[in-house]
Amino acid sequence: MNIALLLEMAADALGDRRAVGDMTYAELQAAADAAASQIDGPHIVLDVNSPAIPIGLFGAAIAGVPFVPLNYRLTQPEIDERRRAVEAAPPGDDVAVLLFTSGTTGPPKAAVLKHEHLTSYILGTVEFMGADEDEAALISVPPYHVAGIAAVLSSVYAGRRIVYLPQFSPEGWVEEALAEGITHAMVVPTMLGRILDVLEEQREELPALRHLSYGGGRMPAAVVARAMALLPDAGLVNAYGLTETSSTISVLTPDDHREALRSGDPAVRARLGSVGRPLPHLEVEIRDGEVCVRGEQVSGEYLGRGSALDADGWYRTNDAGRLDDDGYLYIEGRLDDVIVRGAENLSPGEIEDTLLDHPAVAEAAVVGVPSEEWGEAVAAAVVLADGKVVTEAALQDFVRARLRSARTPERIEFRTELPYNETGKLLRRILKSELSG
């Protein structure tokens, strides 16, 4: 089933409702039809968020070619390299979207999302025209991120108006949320912390906001608790997913959040640090510590490289994780990021969360660095909270008292900022090479 049918149904059922900006669903359909007649090959788009994104996405689908959003910050040689990659392995007409993944090494790699993957995700998670007329979603993730694509498809099928933030700033996000009466939004972890700072500073509340989802990276439990305190009326949703799985595969619902925060049971309380339970139409298993997933929305295919699924259709995510007895999924970081100290596997996430529990620590990152004695040793970089001071030794004591000494960083470096990519993903490889020096 073609994703264009999602828009066709919306235009048919609620043609007069506003779809994006000032455009109605009927107008968006007409614009996509017009765009389709101009498109005659893979539709490569370099743009910030604007109504041109849904027009291009659906226009390409109607024309039977893939939509290929690229990061507008790429250099010309990088753009050319991606263009050549698409030309060298022309995708079939069953491909809806090509997304170049944010891998930091090797030649660029494009995840292939077919119409069947994306429509399976939408039909499995969104109720057709389930949104009330006043609902509006603020999209601030870039269009070349899978969450930006999923947000367009979900919003259109639900009948929820899309409001675009062309470029993210926390002040701009809060201003737009207030001005447009935003009811739904999705943010990545670094965005949420900064948004909460602005809300606190401006003593602002977001009365219209009903639903705030976050994902795309590890979210410290302390930030989640702070969000719940500052936005008591907004249901929080933690979503975990990958480009290769057509976005979300697991959600921690608003009720899960409230129950965890209220609970006196440490196991229930710990769920705030989980990514919730897998979507009902998917299967998730842990194999040798790795999260594996199977289902109709799972692509696992890369342009020109074929499928990464095993013979039974399972996709290995390269994320280290575990499932608890109630089926809640915990992500412990990329498998490559696990620190092997002596014979022991250490998860950087657990140590980072402990550092973040210290009131003087605003941001923390933990990596393994080469060690003659242990093979790998634990090293950390932290950013201190405004006006706070703490010594390396005091932080080491703090971690040692909470975790075992093997997990205590042998070295902690203080920094003014940590390296992130533009969608808020910590660039661990960069930090690792810097701390290894």
Add this chain to the structure above:
Amino acid sequence: MTDQLKPGSRWRSAVCATEVVVVKAPVDDASLECGGHPMVSIDVDPPPGLSLDAAFAEGTKMGKRFADPDTGIELLATKGGDGTLAVNGVAVPQKDAKPLPSSD
């Protein structure tokens, strides 16, 4: 008809406004019907002179999904109508939607 019921193929009712898209192909022989008569491909005019069978007139709602446990076919109603969807003469049950909070 089974060969033609490919995922993504679109069908219209011969007697009402209902239209569907096949989400999952049937694994067994399937005749897709609506309002008591075989559905036709979306780009084909239905044969004239047919009328809605009162036994299959409960109606079909747009945006609802239907799954037939016998043949495995799954359908999405892309337009609603007065007829009831059926496979091999048996009404197809609507698939229960499990509402999920919006995550994007």
